Amino acid sequence: MKKVMIFTENAPKPIGPYSQAILVENPGKFLAISGQIPIDPESGQIVRGDIREQARQAIENLIAVLEAAGATVEDVVKVTVYLRDMGDFEEFNKVYEEYFGHSKPARAVVEVSNLPKGVKVEIEAIAIFE
Template structure:
């Protein structure tokens, strides 16, 4: 229909399928909106008992997989929100994030939360520019 917004839902082949009624990413209006990415392994198995570094690296990998499937790069990220269940993990995440992002420094927010799904310690969402 003419005038309808162009919205495209994206679920990367190299990531676990969404665990609910959502898409890993949606492109609309020149942006890519990445849903909250938990540290779920690409095969769909869970490991909430994994150490924080392992969880953070998997959540970042899931975020980057959704971004790539939407046709965008890390350098296109404009805003990141990170949810952590223990603010004491923030310095570890910050170091991992800095290594993963390199010189690119999008806007970022950290939100301490009491609990995350499946007992995970971190979840990450983002907004990026689409091509």
């Protein structure tokens, strides 16, 4: 079994003691992606828009980490979404469907009282691929 830390400049740098993702090869590949929030990786600034803008950036960050590990959205088997307000669920889903509507990975959406940097959404995922 081989365990590799994944890092890409195309997604925000971790803001704590964790990796963007961990890739496990045994013999297929298992990728656990840390929660991605709506930080613009170029500026390092939070995207301060509505839930749709924040969701889009968080998903784009997640995709950047997938690609850095050699995976795609099609390889994602599980997604966990943390929303600060479940009232944003419908609008979040519209953006989410643009990216995951065709592959439909298993998913959980949880309302939380707060998220890092005061953002509206955080998304983590698991991918399995060759």
